[in-house]
Amino acid sequence: MMSGRDQEPSHYYVGIDVGTGSVRAALVDQRGLLLAFAEQPIKKWEPQFNHHEQSSEDIWAACCLVTKEVVQGIDAHRIRGLGFDATCSLVVLDKEFHPLPVNHEGDSSRNVIMWLDHRAVSQVHRINETKHRVLQYVGGVMSVEMQAPKLLWLKENLREICWDKAGHFFDLPDFLSWKATGVTARSLCSLVCKWTYSAEKGWDDSFWKMIGLEDLIDDNYSKIGNLVLLPGASLGIGLTPEAARELGLPSGIAVAASLIDAHAGGLGVIGADVRGHGLTCERQPVTSRLAVICGTSSCHMGISKDPVFVPGVWGPYFSAMVPGFWLNEGGQSVTGKLIDHMVQGHPAFPELQAKATARCQSIYAYLNGHLDLIKKAQPVGFLTVDLHVWPDFHGNRSPLADLTLKGMVTGLTLSQDLDDLAILYLATVQAIAFGTRFIIETMEAAGHSLSTLFLCGGLSKNPLFVQMHADITGMPVVLSQEVESVLVGAAILGACASGDFTSVQPGLLHSLVFSFWKLLSPVKTVSITKQLILQTFCVDFILVNKWECFKKRKQHRFFFSFCK
Ligand SMILES: Nc1ncnc2c1ncn2[C@@H]1O[C@H](COP(=O)(O)OP(=O)(O)O)[C@@H](O)[C@H]1O
Numbered sequence: 432m433m434s435g436r437d438q439e440p441s442h443y444y445v446g447i448d449v450g451t452g453s454v455r456a457a458l459v460d461q462r463g464l465l466l467a468f469a470e471q472p473i474k475k476w477e478p479q480f481n482h483h484e485q486s487s488e489d490i491w492a493a494c495c496l497v498t499k500e501v502v503q504g505i506d507a508h509r510i511r512g513l514g515f516d517a518t519c520s521l522v523v524l525d526k527e528f529h530p531l532p533v534n535h536e537g538d539s540s541r542n543v544i545m546w547l548d549h550r551a552v553s554q555v556h557r558i559n560e561t562k563h564r565v566l567q568y569v570g571g572v573m574s575v576e577m578q579a580p581k582l583l584w585l586k587e588n589l590r591e592i593c594w595d596k597a598g599h600f601f602d603l604p605d606f607l608s609w610k611a612t613g614v615t616a617r618s619l620c621s622l623v624c625k626w627t628y629s630a631e632k633g634w635d636d637s638f639w640k641m642i643g644l645e646d647l648i649d650d651n652y653s654k655i656g657n658l659v660l661l662p663g664a665s666l667g668i669g670l671t672p673e674a675a676r677e678l679g680l681p682s683g684i685a686v687a688a689s690l691i692d693a694h695a696g697g698l699g700v701i702g703a704d705v706r707g708h709g710l711t712c713e714r715q716p717v718t719s720r721l722a723v724i725c726g727t728s729s730c731h732m733g734i735s736k737d738p739v740f741v742p743g744v745w746g747p748y749f750s751a752m753v754p755g756f757w758l759n760e761g762g763q764s765v766t767g768k769l770i771d772h773m774v775q776g777h778p779a780f781p782e783l784q785a786k787a788t789a790r791c792q793s794i795y796a797y798l799n800g801h802l803d804l805i806k807k808a809q810p811v812g813f814l815t816v817d818l819h820v821w822p823d824f825h826g827n828r829s830p831l832a833d834l835t836l837k838g839m840v841t842g843l844t845l846s847q848d849l850d851d852l853a854i855l856y857l858a859t860v861q862a863i864a865f866g867t868r869f870i871i872e873t874m875e876a877a878g879h880s881l882s883t884l885f886l887c888g889g890l891s892k893n894p895l896f897v898q899m900h901a902d903i904t905g906m907p908v909v910l911s912q913e914v915e916s917v918l919v920g921a922a923i924l925g926a927c928a929s930g931d932f933t934s935v936q937p938g939l940l941h942s943l944v945f946s947f948w949k950l951l952s953p954v955k956t957v958s959i960t961k962q963l964i965l966q967t968f969c970v971d972f973i974l975v976n977k978w979e980c981f982k983k984r985k986q987h988r989f990f991f992s993f994c995k
């Protein structure tokens with residue numbers, strides 16, 4: 432273990448994070464400081480409603496561009512390791528590793544079914560009807576966003592142009608590590624969380640037979656992975672000369688087995704050193720912390736020493752994020768995407784854009800300022816006394832685990848002005864925070880004991896989003912000093928693979944604060960204290976009432992099925 436953040440940097444690590452909307456890279460030194468950052472948008476296609484596709488070539492090209500940018504001017508010999516994280520989208524390649532189409536149009540450049548794709552509704556329904564034992568480890572109900580239903584959809588819908596020709600099905604994080612090293616080993620993180628693999632028992636043949644995908648068992652599961660490594664393990668002999676040329680990195684540097692993006696974010700924040708901020712979690716085990724990674728979606732990552740079975744919450748997954756710990760992953764399929772959708776779809780959006788541009792502000796900074804203005808002396812929560820949003824516009828991932836649920840807004844008027852847009856935005860943010868509270872309460876009812884939230888991801892840059900999560904959950908929210916914590920998580924993988932660090936976390940599993948994380952993830956802000964909750968008592972009262980309504984979501988589900 433290396434010591435001290437005062438030590439001169441001698442080693443660098445590159446982290447690459449592939450989100451839904453963009454690829455980001457960072458150069459991180461051995462003190463955990465982020466020295467350079469670059470971002471590049473990636474292409475997305477929605478050829479049909481609920482079909483979402485990407486291109487693995489386009490994603491790789493973006494990885495190359497951002498990596499070259501962050502290592503510019505750096506002594507390449509000091510770069511010791513590379514780590515990837517990515518969304519858990521499904522990449523399809525033929526036997527020669529060329530892209531295959533995942534669409535009826537036969538367009539092979541679109542060879543990725545994105546994680547938020549909901550095309551496989553009938554397939555997931557049939558998978559869930561089997562009640563197979565592997566379902567116990569995904570919260571009791573498999574999500575349409577996981578890989579088994581998508582594979583079944585490909586077999587049933589694109590047999591000739593895709594399924595029969597396929598040689599390799601990768602989770603996107605594993606595709607990236609293969610592309611960098613030529614090694615087809617899969618990360619335990621991807622296989623356990625999205626593919627029904629068990630860290631203890633491996634693949635379950637009976638599951639694949641029962642759902643009609645027995646052909647995947649052939650050749651010892653060679654198409655979906657038969658060599659499984661812990662995240663951070665070094666792959667083969669490192670970066671191939673071809674990938675090194677494309678990325679602008681030295682050939683042969685260590686490349687790590689990857690993580691899903693939410694898990695990299697969790698790894699980047701959950702062990703932060705909180706000493707000196709008066710937080711109760713300072714004296715509590717790391718299992719009292721909930722990492723919430725908020726981007727296009729939000730993922731709620733809680734760990735435990737023993738498996739906890741939480742209905743409607745994914746997991747328990749062993750060693751999928753922090754080695755030796757079980758992971759439960761709650762989630763909301765659209766959060767950042769929902770806020771963008773509500774704001775961009777409002778008639779006053781062009782006016783908002785113009786006003787924000789005139790002030791050189793982001794639309795969200797402008798909206799937050801506007802809410803401050805219109806609330807006058809009142810707490811901001813009063814603005815949504817009559818307006819309520821139901822956030823399940825893309826189904827409910829957790830804890831209801833019901834993809835058929837829909838979104839709803841109540842309390843609409845004929846107003847179309849900027850005030851109206853700002854209030855709708857606030858109600859949406861609140862609804863998302865209520866969703867988080869719903870997940871937390873469900874996890875606690877099943878045995879978790881949580882006291883503190885650790886937020887990261889694009890939405891954690893929005894002070895209103897952070898504050899609402901604190902107010903509505905009643906928990907302190909900790910933000911890491913390094914806002915790009917997901918990238919820090921990816922760089923931790925590279926640091927581990929290089930051999931400079933022995934593990935993604937030190938051996939002392941029960942220590943309150945992990946020293947490795949202390950090194951990599953210092954705390955900047957404790958955004959709310961109990962005192963602040965008291966100051967906003969009136970808001971709290973309204974939020975409590977809203978919460979009572981929100982909890983009645985099961986009735987909402989009934990309403991929808993009744994109308995069908
Ligand atoms: N500074 C910011 N203020 C408010 N919202 C932000 C900010 N930066 C990003 N976001 C929101 O975060 C979401 C994207 O987060 P990000 O982590 O980049 O997503 P992904 O990893 O899914 O690509 C978007 O909905 C975007 O509007």
Ligand SMILES: O=C(CO)[C@H](O)[C@H](O)COP(=O)(O)O
Binds near residue numbers: 452519692726
């Ligand atoms: O299911 C996931 C994690 O387990 C998805 O990868 C994640 O929700 C998508 O990430 P993001 O919202 O950051 O793009």
